[in-house]
Every structure is written in C-alpha cells, then in structure tokens.
Amino acid sequence: MMFRFEVNPSLCTGCRTCELACAFTHTKNQKPGRSRIYPIGYAKDEYVPVTCLQCDEAACIKSCMFDALRRNEETGAIELNLERCVKCEACVAACPFGCALIDNVHEEIVKCDLCGGSPACAQFCPTKALEYKKIA
Amino acid sequence: MRIESIDQLNQWREKCRTEFEAQKRRILICLGTACRANGAIEVYEEFKKVLAEKNINDVSVEAVTKTGCHGYCALGPLVILEPEGTFYTKVKKINIPEIVEKTIENGEIIQRLLYKDANTKKRVADYNEIPFYARQQRIALRNAGNIDPNQIEHYIAVGGYQGMAKALTQMKPQEVIDEVSKSGLRGRGGGGFPTGRKWATCAKVESDIHYVICNGDEGDPGAFMDRTLMGSDPHSVLEGMIICAHAVGSIKGYIYVREEYPLAVINLKKAIEDAREFGLLGDNILGSDLCFDIQVNRGGGAFVCGESSALMKSVAGEIGEPRAKYIHSVVQGLYNKPTVLNNVESFATVPMIIEKGADWFTSFGTPKSPGTKVFSLAGKIMNSGLVEVPMGITLREIIFDIGGGIPNKRKFKAVQTGGPSGGCLPAEKLDLPCDFDSLTAAGSMMGSGGMVIMDDRTCMVEIARYFLGFLVMESCGKCVPCREGLYQLYQLCTKICEGKGTEEDLELMEKLSKTIEIGSLCGLGKSGPNPFVSTLLYFRDEYLAHIRDKKCPGGVCRNLITFTINDDCTGCLACIKACPTEAITGEKKKKHILDQELCTQCGSCYAVCKFDAIDIT
Amino acid sequence: MLLAVIRREGVDVPALCEHEAIEPCGSCRLCMVEITKKEWDGWKNHVTSCLYPVEDGLIVSTHTDQVMEIRKTILDLYMARCPGSEVIQKMAEEYGIYKTSYITVPDADNCIMCYACTRICEVLGKSAIAAVERGHRKVIAPPFGDVPPDCIGCLSCAHICPTDVIKWNDEDGTRTIWKKNFELITCKECGKNIISREFADYIIEKREVPAEYFETCDDCKRAEVARKMGSLVTRAKEVSL
Known part of the structure; x- marks a missing residue:
C-alpha cells in the first residue's frame, strides 16, 4: 500500500499549523525541534507547503558518506540515523529541494521522517491543503 | 640446482658432508654482533691473509670459517680451532701470526689466550670443559657458532x-x-x-x-x-x-x-x-x-x-x-x-x-615446560652472553654456575626476567626453577628469555623508574590506561627517586597499577606496571627508605645520597682530577676532603677510586 | 557488539571513542564491563563492550566495584590529560571526581587520542590525518605536520571529536581547517555559505550527484520549489478562468 502527500496550494492559507505540528512532534529535551515543513509564499497571499518528497533516487542518501540516511521500507520515508550522522551537512547541500535541514537548537541535521507513517502536518492542516493519502 | 626429492636431498647431503668433513682443521671465528664490535672482522681477514701467505699443508684459506654467535659474548672475539676444540678468547689481530705459527703449525697451545676459570684460576683449552658451555644443552642453538650462516x-x-x-x-x-x-x-x-x-x-x-x-x-x-x-x-x-x-x-x-x-x-x-x-x-x-x-x-x-x-x-x-x-x-x-x-x-x-621425536624433546626440561630455553645474560654478570639450558634449571645455576656470578665481588641483588614487562626477583628466589609456571607464580615471567642481573649497587626504585620510562616511550598510545597510566606511574616513581614521594603516592601507584593491568588493551599494557609491582613486592623496604628516611640504599638516586671520603684514602689525587665541580680538595698522600656544598653526587670520584675510599650513604 | 545490546537494554555505560559511523577501536576503555559465563566456573574477564561480540549465555555486569574503579581511574587520568575539557569534567563529576589525583600533563590539550577523527576520515575514503609518534608523545596530525593534501574540508573530524579539539574557521567564503584553506561554495541566490568546493566535488564524483544541486543553499532551493509549484497553480487558475 502506498501513501503520498497531496498538496493543494490553492487551499493553503499560510497559517503555519503544519510547522507547529511538525516542531512539536519532534520535541526533544522539552524543546520543540526544527520544523521539516514550511509554507512558503510565492505570490501575495499565495502559499505552498514545501517538505521532503522522499525521492526515489534520493540525493541525500547518495551524498551521505557514512550511511546515516536509509529508507524505511515500511513507511517509504528516508530516515536519518542520528547515531551515525556526523553533521557534515553533505545532505543539506545535496538535496535539490532544500529539505534536509540544520536544527540549530538541538545541533543536529533533521529531515522529514513522515512521523513513522502518519505525518502530523497533514493531520493538523485545517484547510486540507495538505493531505496524506492512500494511492491506488 | 633444484632438489626435487628426498633422495636428491640425501645425495646432496652426502656431498656437503664429505666436503665439510674434508676440512680437518677448521678455524671458527665468531662473527656475531658482539665479537664484530670487538674487531672480529679484522681477525677473520687477518687469518685468511696469514694463511694465504704461509701456505701450510692441509690448512687452506677455506679452513677459516666465519660463524654466527657462539654465546660467550663477554670474551669475544672468539676463535675456536677444530678438531681439538681449542678455545681462544679476546683474540686481537696481532695474535693471529702467533696462533698460526704455534697452534696451527706446531700444535702448541697459547696459554694466555685461553679461558681462565675465575675460581680455580686454571686455564682451560677445550671449550666443552668450560663451565659456561658444559652446563648447556643446545637444541635451538645447535648450530650457532659451528657453521657459516651464509652457507x-x-x-x-x-x-x-x-x-x-x-x-x-x-x-x-x-x-x-x-x-x-x-x-x-x-x-x-x-x-x-x-x-x-x-x-x-x-x-x-x-x-x-x-x-x-x-x-x-x-x-x-x-x-x-x-x-x-x-x-x-x-x-x-x-x-x-x-x-x-x-x-x-x-x-x-x-x-x-x-x-x-x-x-x-x-x-x-x-x-x-x-x-x-x-x-x-x-x-x-x-x-x-x-x-x-x-x-x-x-x-x-x-x-x-x-x-x-x-x-x-x-x-x-x-x-x-x-x-x-x-x-x-x-x-x-x-x-x-x-x-x-x-x-x-x-x-x-x-x-x-x-x-x-617428541619423546626425545620431553626428556629435557620439566613435565609442564619441556625442552630447553635460550637465555641472554646481561647486566652485572661475569659471563654476559647467550646460554641454552634445560627448563627447570634454577636461577642460581644460570647466574652463578654458568654466568660466573657478579663481577667486582659485589653481592647479587636481583635478576629481572622477561624484559620490562617481566619482574625483578630477589636473592631469596634464586633457587626458583626457570620454567613458565614457576616464574609467573613468583610475580615475574619467562618472557622471551632476557635476564638482566643487578648487584647491590642498584636502586630498585630507579630500576622500576627506568623500565617504566622505557615502556612510556614504547607504549603505542592507543589506549588510555597504558598511555596515560604508565606516564603517571613513571612520574610518581620519579617523584620517589627525587625524595619527594609520600606513602599516599605509593598507594595511588598500587591502585593505578591495578587499573592498568585490567584495563589495558594489549599484553604490553597489561604487564606495563610490572617493573613497579614486582619491585614493590620484593623491595618494599627500599621504596619506604626513599619515602620515609629519604635514603637510597642502592646509592643511586642523586637527591638521596651523600658521598664521603673514608680513612682508606691514600691521597692519590685521582678523585680530585675526576671531580667536575672541584668539590674535592687535598694534597698528595693526605686524605682528601669533600665539600658537600659543591658535590653534585655525580659519582665520578667513586668510579675512579681504586681504594674503596669513597662511601655512598 | 555488546555495547549496543547494553544500551538497547537501557543501561548507561559511558564511552567516548565510540560512534556508529566508525569501527569500534576500544581506546577510551570507559565502556569496560565484566563478563562471565555459567560454564566458566567463576572465571571472569574484563572487556571493552564496544569490541566484544555478543554471545549466547554471556553474563554481563556493568557496574561492579572493579568496573567502577577502572572507570574512575581512567576519568582521573583524563582529568590530568585534558584539564580544560568540559565533556571530561562533566563525566568525571558523575563519578565523583572533581580534581585529578595525578600530575597535570604539561602542554595538555583536550585531545583524548580516541582516533574518532582519523577513523571517520578513513570511512570517508580520505585518511587525510593520522596518529603520529608513539605513546605519550602521540598526536593526531596531517602527514609530516604539513598542510594535508587529501583533506577536503568536510569537517567530519571536527564534528565527531568528543572533546571538540579540532578547530576550524569559516570566514569570507574561506574555510580553514588543519591549516588548509578551502573555498566555500556560496549560494548563487543569496550568498550564504554552503560546503567546501572540494567536499562537493568529492560527492559529485564519488556518488554521482548532479553538480547543479550544490549551487544554491537549502533556503533558496525551497523557495524555488515553492515558486515552481506556485506557477503551476497560477497557470491552472488562468486556464480555468
């Protein structure tokens, strides 16, 4: 069974609820993590939520010299093993969509892990601009 | 020529043996490292030169054979004349014409070049009768000194x-x-x-x-x-x-x-x-x-x-x-x-x-450590060199019977077996049999077989410090207990040698040693504290003398000793000339005076005094 | 290895030289534990758990008196070697050590010689730095103490260092580490520094990642994604109108 984000930018109001949901889902040591998703404005009052696309041929996996990024075959997410990560920022530089990020609070690299199968961002999106849907 | 079968090997052996035995007169010259350092190459060349000039019947230049080490390094360069086994020691280039003329041509033995037994004062011609060799059983060293290693x-x-x-x-x-x-x-x-x-x-x-x-x-x-x-x-x-x-x-x-x-x-x-x-x-x-x-x-x-x-x-x-x-x-x-x-x-x-066969081999040594073992004798010993003895022989036999005891009539104090990672055994342990298990049980180890003998003018704390220093230099530095631990152990040992040590230091050292022994990664680290542990085991009083009385019983640690001139002084001026700080003054034939203020405890006076007139306390 | 199992079970065993991205080497000795087996008849051994293979029937004690004593002594030694390291100080304080019992090493730096830096460089395939000299004089250095020819300025060594000894500096588009200067790629849109040109080239060559991925920073790349998606939406709206 495959799931995929469905984005409908015309519904996005730029309310940034997805950001909050992501940050709090990734709370560590009582501090929210850096959000892995951002609604970005492309015109006046027009937004589109941008997050990791879990590319099939992912540049982040390729660029990691230490094998810290691996695909979770169950969820399809490319997950970062922080125990193996050296913070060399190769993935940050390599991702063509700019979706591997540096979390300065926790001093680590972060990227979308699909919250283990049910992304909080999609759950909390009030306008359904972002949905996580089963596809045929 | 390639040897393709055992038959060919045997044929070749016969040929080699015939050629080897054809040389009735063989002049074996030890070209081991120690003899070389003493001029054995010159001796070898000279022998060839003299023989070539003389052109003696049955004794060709080929009779001169350069062999590997014969073991009795203290007496090198060594020359052995076969078939009699005449054993000449400390041979110099100038002795060669005489040896050729007297011994080789006329069969006359040159007494002063022979080995002299320290106890009986007798000269011995045949090397098989010399105690150093007589007590040995050579298996690994079977050919050392008998054949040319390059042939x-x-x-x-x-x-x-x-x-x-x-x-x-x-x-x-x-x-x-x-x-x-x-x-x-x-x-x-x-x-x-x-x-x-x-x-x-x-x-x-x-x-x-x-x-x-x-x-x-x-x-x-x-x-x-x-x-x-x-x-x-x-x-x-x-x-x-x-x-x-x-x-x-x-x-x-x-x-x-x-x-x-x-x-x-x-x-x-x-x-x-x-x-x-x-x-x-x-x-x-x-x-x-x-x-x-x-x-x-x-x-x-x-x-x-x-x-x-x-x-x-x-x-x-x-x-x-x-x-x-x-x-x-x-x-x-x-x-x-x-x-x-x-x-x-x-x-x-x-x-x-x-x-x-295995049965032949087990006929030597002890049941748990069969066979023989090669030991190298170094330090304060008469016959420094290499010996191979059956396992289970006592330390006393090795050091006194074979090794000839301690030079200059000094007293035996300790023997270090097994190298820096081994341990120092005191006189009470001289009757310990040398085999793997006995040495380990006594807190030392067999190691590769090095034995360093020490006399009563040795400070055991200083010895521990020296070997710890060696191990600090030679630690690979990969793991912490060995790299940092041995360094600290060395520093603490130095502190004791300088007279600044305390009993708490000793306690800390014991605790640290334990951690190094258990915590290190390899055998070198695990046995690293041994110089300290084994000297402490047998010579704790010496450590305490350094700490409590601020004295070095061995008379070595410079901060803890004083030099004095006793009544045996004949007034020969030798120490005055030797003293680098001009601390000694005096006239000829009058007892000299040493100024403690100027003395740096360098020991030069002690080294030159022929009358035991310098006391170290 | 044993350490992973111990940690999985939630037992806290300290370690400084251990990192998942590199092979274990057992140099810090802090993860030492006591092991035994029923059939060993009471015989025990002390091993570094980062290196010991997991075996059936192994009985592991992580906090015996002896083990704690070893850890304390090692931390005590570290305090003498790295008097300025906060990481070491914090760890030692947990074991009740506030001041070293030993002589502070002259010219002490905070390097604990754990080889994490050299090992990570090896994994990267460069081995630009190595341990040189022996024993107490050992230091981590580039070949001949010179500018390391193989270094690509990725900072992996500096990041992995448990005591933060390896210093680097990014200034005016130039990165300096191991006395070697590297050109930093700057984002062609906003001018932000990305990674060193040599590191990017290495990834491009080794892993066949398109070079143009490295031209812009992550922020500008996300903005670009938004722009592209937005233009699709705009066009769709125009079409429907």
Missing part, C-alpha cells in the same frame, strides 16, 4: 632440513601437529602458549589462505636470543616455518625482523635466496604438494610491534598498534586470515622435534 651447504652437512624432509614425505599435516603437541613445546616468545594447540586451531579454520609468521621483533632491553638465532642459523628458522606451513596448510610466510638487526636481516635474506635456489622454498618443495615462500619484513623498531596483533598490522602496512583479540589471530590474523605466529626460537626448535 646452506654447512647447514645441510650438519643434518639440516632433515626434519622438514621427514615431515613432508612421511608425515601428514595432522601427524606433524600431533607430534608438536605431544612434545609439549610452549611458545618461546614469552606467552608460553602450547605451539601444537596453536597450529591445530589454525589448521582447523577454513580459509582460502593461511599465514605463517615468525616473530623476530625482539625488543626487550638486554635480550638478544632471537638476533643470534636469526644471524647464526637462519636456515633452522626457515625449516621450522616450512614444517609449520605443511602442518597448517600455508603458502605464505613472513619473518618480521627489527631493522636494528642488520646482520639478521642480511643472513635471513641470503638463507631465503639459497633455499629458493635449491627448491627448499617455492613450489612443490621436495616434490610434495607444499608450495610455500617466505618474505622478510623489517620492523621500524617499535617495541609494541612484538605484540602479535600489532605485528600483523605492521606487516599489512598499517600503523603497528594492537587490536583487542577477542577473536584470536589464529582465526583472524594477518589480513583477517588465520595466522600462526611463533617466535624465532620456537621455529628453530621444531625441526629437531620432528627429526628426533
């Missing part, structure tokens, strides 16, 4: 490669392993691990390749057994390795020799070339299925590279640092392949075990 024909003539031939043609690999196991041979490098068991484990591991390595990285201060063996009888080491290769199914062997042993490297390389030429190394040795070749690897002189896993890393071209051996190197050794690593002496012994 494979000599080795063949005295029965070399016979053990290998027997193993390859008459014995299955398992039978070789069984024989070695039965002989009870234990690793001569120090560990004392049963060689047969090591081979058996390695042979059982399935792999595309097995390696055989000979450990010639002898690094203990005062130890030179392996150097001598490799330099004087390199073929015996090769033969042992070939037998091992047959037993474990190896095709590639390495000999790891330290760069500081140039003679051993040269002789080994020559031996390997010769063995290859005659087909004793290479493909299908003696027509058997065994294909085996050996390569010499030179070590850069790191003490730690004598540790098996560090040695293998070094052979593989990596930094010579040990790894944790939770998986043994017989299973995963060089290049992660099963590897047998044995010491030079172990390999040199193996051919004799195969040739003469």
Whole structure:
C-alpha cells in the first residue's frame, strides 16, 4: 500500500499549523525541534507547503558518506540515523529541494521522517491543503 | 640446482658432508654482533691473509670459517680451532701470526689466550670443559657458532632440513601437529602458549589462505636470543616455518625482523635466496604438494610491534598498534586470515622435534615446560652472553654456575626476567626453577628469555623508574590506561627517586597499577606496571627508605645520597682530577676532603677510586 | 557488539571513542564491563563492550566495584590529560571526581587520542590525518605536520571529536581547517555559505550527484520549489478562468 502527500496550494492559507505540528512532534529535551515543513509564499497571499518528497533516487542518501540516511521500507520515508550522522551537512547541500535541514537548537541535521507513517502536518492542516493519502 | 626429492636431498647431503668433513682443521671465528664490535672482522681477514701467505699443508684459506654467535659474548672475539676444540678468547689481530705459527703449525697451545676459570684460576683449552658451555644443552642453538650462516651447504652437512624432509614425505599435516603437541613445546616468545594447540586451531579454520609468521621483533632491553638465532642459523628458522606451513596448510610466510638487526636481516635474506635456489622454498618443495615462500619484513623498531596483533598490522602496512583479540589471530590474523605466529626460537626448535621425536624433546626440561630455553645474560654478570639450558634449571645455576656470578665481588641483588614487562626477583628466589609456571607464580615471567642481573649497587626504585620510562616511550598510545597510566606511574616513581614521594603516592601507584593491568588493551599494557609491582613486592623496604628516611640504599638516586671520603684514602689525587665541580680538595698522600656544598653526587670520584675510599650513604 | 545490546537494554555505560559511523577501536576503555559465563566456573574477564561480540549465555555486569574503579581511574587520568575539557569534567563529576589525583600533563590539550577523527576520515575514503609518534608523545596530525593534501574540508573530524579539539574557521567564503584553506561554495541566490568546493566535488564524483544541486543553499532551493509549484497553480487558475 502506498501513501503520498497531496498538496493543494490553492487551499493553503499560510497559517503555519503544519510547522507547529511538525516542531512539536519532534520535541526533544522539552524543546520543540526544527520544523521539516514550511509554507512558503510565492505570490501575495499565495502559499505552498514545501517538505521532503522522499525521492526515489534520493540525493541525500547518495551524498551521505557514512550511511546515516536509509529508507524505511515500511513507511517509504528516508530516515536519518542520528547515531551515525556526523553533521557534515553533505545532505543539506545535496538535496535539490532544500529539505534536509540544520536544527540549530538541538545541533543536529533533521529531515522529514513522515512521523513513522502518519505525518502530523497533514493531520493538523485545517484547510486540507495538505493531505496524506492512500494511492491506488 | 633444484632438489626435487628426498633422495636428491640425501645425495646432496652426502656431498656437503664429505666436503665439510674434508676440512680437518677448521678455524671458527665468531662473527656475531658482539665479537664484530670487538674487531672480529679484522681477525677473520687477518687469518685468511696469514694463511694465504704461509701456505701450510692441509690448512687452506677455506679452513677459516666465519660463524654466527657462539654465546660467550663477554670474551669475544672468539676463535675456536677444530678438531681439538681449542678455545681462544679476546683474540686481537696481532695474535693471529702467533696462533698460526704455534697452534696451527706446531700444535702448541697459547696459554694466555685461553679461558681462565675465575675460581680455580686454571686455564682451560677445550671449550666443552668450560663451565659456561658444559652446563648447556643446545637444541635451538645447535648450530650457532659451528657453521657459516651464509652457507646452506654447512647447514645441510650438519643434518639440516632433515626434519622438514621427514615431515613432508612421511608425515601428514595432522601427524606433524600431533607430534608438536605431544612434545609439549610452549611458545618461546614469552606467552608460553602450547605451539601444537596453536597450529591445530589454525589448521582447523577454513580459509582460502593461511599465514605463517615468525616473530623476530625482539625488543626487550638486554635480550638478544632471537638476533643470534636469526644471524647464526637462519636456515633452522626457515625449516621450522616450512614444517609449520605443511602442518597448517600455508603458502605464505613472513619473518618480521627489527631493522636494528642488520646482520639478521642480511643472513635471513641470503638463507631465503639459497633455499629458493635449491627448491627448499617455492613450489612443490621436495616434490610434495607444499608450495610455500617466505618474505622478510623489517620492523621500524617499535617495541609494541612484538605484540602479535600489532605485528600483523605492521606487516599489512598499517600503523603497528594492537587490536583487542577477542577473536584470536589464529582465526583472524594477518589480513583477517588465520595466522600462526611463533617466535624465532620456537621455529628453530621444531625441526629437531620432528627429526628426533617428541619423546626425545620431553626428556629435557620439566613435565609442564619441556625442552630447553635460550637465555641472554646481561647486566652485572661475569659471563654476559647467550646460554641454552634445560627448563627447570634454577636461577642460581644460570647466574652463578654458568654466568660466573657478579663481577667486582659485589653481592647479587636481583635478576629481572622477561624484559620490562617481566619482574625483578630477589636473592631469596634464586633457587626458583626457570620454567613458565614457576616464574609467573613468583610475580615475574619467562618472557622471551632476557635476564638482566643487578648487584647491590642498584636502586630498585630507579630500576622500576627506568623500565617504566622505557615502556612510556614504547607504549603505542592507543589506549588510555597504558598511555596515560604508565606516564603517571613513571612520574610518581620519579617523584620517589627525587625524595619527594609520600606513602599516599605509593598507594595511588598500587591502585593505578591495578587499573592498568585490567584495563589495558594489549599484553604490553597489561604487564606495563610490572617493573613497579614486582619491585614493590620484593623491595618494599627500599621504596619506604626513599619515602620515609629519604635514603637510597642502592646509592643511586642523586637527591638521596651523600658521598664521603673514608680513612682508606691514600691521597692519590685521582678523585680530585675526576671531580667536575672541584668539590674535592687535598694534597698528595693526605686524605682528601669533600665539600658537600659543591658535590653534585655525580659519582665520578667513586668510579675512579681504586681504594674503596669513597662511601655512598 | 555488546555495547549496543547494553544500551538497547537501557543501561548507561559511558564511552567516548565510540560512534556508529566508525569501527569500534576500544581506546577510551570507559565502556569496560565484566563478563562471565555459567560454564566458566567463576572465571571472569574484563572487556571493552564496544569490541566484544555478543554471545549466547554471556553474563554481563556493568557496574561492579572493579568496573567502577577502572572507570574512575581512567576519568582521573583524563582529568590530568585534558584539564580544560568540559565533556571530561562533566563525566568525571558523575563519578565523583572533581580534581585529578595525578600530575597535570604539561602542554595538555583536550585531545583524548580516541582516533574518532582519523577513523571517520578513513570511512570517508580520505585518511587525510593520522596518529603520529608513539605513546605519550602521540598526536593526531596531517602527514609530516604539513598542510594535508587529501583533506577536503568536510569537517567530519571536527564534528565527531568528543572533546571538540579540532578547530576550524569559516570566514569570507574561506574555510580553514588543519591549516588548509578551502573555498566555500556560496549560494548563487543569496550568498550564504554552503560546503567546501572540494567536499562537493568529492560527492559529485564519488556518488554521482548532479553538480547543479550544490549551487544554491537549502533556503533558496525551497523557495524555488515553492515558486515552481506556485506557477503551476497560477497557470491552472488562468486556464480555468
């Protein structure tokens, strides 16, 4: 069974609820993590939520010299093993969509892990601009 | 010429033996490292020159044979005249014409060049009657000093490669392993691990390749057994390795020799070339299925590279640092392949075990440590040199009967066995039998067989400090207990030697030693605190004298001693001339006066005084 | 290895030289534990758990008196060697050590010689730095103490260092580490520094990642994604109108 984000930018109001949901889902040591998703404005009052696309041929996996990024075959997410990560920022530089990020609070690299199968961002999106849907 | 079968080998042996024995008169000149340093090469050249000029019947220039080390290094350069076995010591170039004229031409023995027994004051002509040799039982050193290490024909003539031939043609690999196991041979490098068991484990591991390595990285201060063996009888080491290769199914062997042993490297390389030429190394040795070749690897002189896993890393071209051996190197050794690593002496012994049988070998030594062991005697001992004795012989026999005791009528204080990681044993332990288990039980170890003898003018704290200093320098630095722990132990020891130590320091040192012993990664680290631990065990009072009384009973630690001139002073002025700080004043034939303010405790006066008039307290 | 199992079970065993991205080497000795087995008849051994293979029937004690004593002594030694390291100080304080019992090492730096830096460089495939000299004089250094020819300025060594000894500096588009200067790629849109040119080239060559991925920073790349998606939406709206 495959799931995929469905984005409908015309519904996005730029309310940034997805950001909050992501940050709090990734709370560590009582501090929210850096959000892995951002609604970005492309015109006046027009937004589109941008997050990791879990590319099939992912540049982040390729660029990691230490094998810290691996695909979770169950969820399809490319997950970062922080125990193996050296913070060399190769993935940050390599991702063509700019979706591997540096979390300065926790001093680590972060990227979308699909919250283990049910992304909080999609759950909390009030306008359904972002949905996580089963596809045929 | 390639030897293709055992018959060809035997024919060749006959030929070599005939040629070897044709030389009735043989002039053996020891060209071991110590004799070389004393001018043996000059002696050798001079002999050839004089003989060539004289042109004596039956004694050609070929009679002059340069041999490897004969063991009695204290008396070098050594010259032995066969067939009588006349043993000349401290031979100089100027003695040669006289030796040729008197002894070789007229059979007259030159008394003053003979060995003089210190006790009986008698001169001894035949070296077999000299106590140093009479008490020895030479198995590993069987050919050392008797043959030219660079001539494979000599080795063949005295029965070399016979053990290998027997193993390859008459014995299955398992039978070789069984024989070695039965002989009870234990690793001569120090560990004392049963060689047969090591081979058996390695042979059982399935792999595309097995390696055989000979450990010639002898690094203990005062130890030179392996150097001598490799330099004087390199073929015996090769033969042992070939037998091992047959037993474990190896095709590639390495000999790891330290760069500081140039003679051993040269002789080994020559031996390997010769063995290859005659087909004793290479493909299908003696027509058997065994294909085996050996390569010499030179070590850069790191003490730690004598540790098996560090040695293998070094052979593989990596930094010579040990790894944790939770998986043994017989299973995963060089290049992660099963590897047998044995010491030079172990390999040199193996051919004799195969040739003469395990029962013959076990007739020497003790039940748990069969056979013989080569010891090197160094330090404050009359006969410094190399001896091979049956296991189980007491320290007293080695040091006093064979070694001739302590020079200058001083008293024996301690003997260090097993190198820096071994321990110092006091006079009470002199009747301890020298075998693996007894030495370990006494808080020391067999080690590779180095013995450093110390007299009563030795400070045991200073000795511990010296060897700790050595280990601090030689620690590889990979793990903390060894790198930092030994450094701190050394610092604390220095503090005690300077008279600044406290009893709390001693406690801290004991605690630290325990952690280093348990916590270190390799054997070097684990045994690193031994110089301290073993001296503390037997000489605690000496440590306490340094700490409580601020005195050095050995009269060595400069901060804790005072020099005084006693009434034996004859007023000879020698000390006045020797004193670098002009602390001694006086007139001829009057007792000299030493100014304590100016004295730096350098000991120069003590060294030059012929009348024991300097007291050190 | 044993350490992973111990940690999985939630037992806290300290370690400084251990990192998942590199092979264990057992140099810090802090993860030492006591092991035994029923059939060993009471015989015990002390091993570094980062290197010891997991075996059936192994009985592991992580906090015996002896083990704690070893850890304390080692931390005490570290305090003498690295008097300025906060990481070491914090760890030692947990074991009740506030001041070293030993002589502070002269010219002490905070390097604990754990080889994490050299090991990570090896994994990267460069081995630009190595341990040189022996024993107490040992230091981590580039070949011949010179500018390391193989270094690509990725900072992996500096990031992995448990005591933060390896210093680097990014200034005016230039990165300096091991006395070697590297050109930093600057984002062609906003001018932000990305990674060193040599590191990017290495990834491009080794892992066949398109070079143009490295031209812009992550922020500008996300903005670009938004722009592209937005233009699709705009066009769709125009079409429907």
